[in-house]
Amino acid sequence: MKLDSEEYEVEEVIETKKADIGHYEITKNEYDFIVAVSTLEHVESEDIFESVIRQMALGTKNEGINCIIVNSEVEEIDIECNKKLDVMMEINIKTEDMINK
8 A cells, every 4th residue: 555655646645554453542533544454354352343343433534434344254165075164264253243333
């Protein structure tokens, strides 16, 4: 994202941060746009997931945007023997439950 912002000459208006989202404090009413792509399913617990979602909502300015792309109800199957495998993510919430958080 940083390289793209430099390429398109918008680096002065884009702030990137790298941190453990489960333990990162999002300042209230601070951001116009928060992006979380394929990260929230890797927090330590559903409680932390809910906390991060709340913080994102509170950290976004009025009429701001949260872009959340998250996997849910994932199943992994060994195609050779048709055996279900353990999913390689920390939380695997049902889609309906996730929407209602």
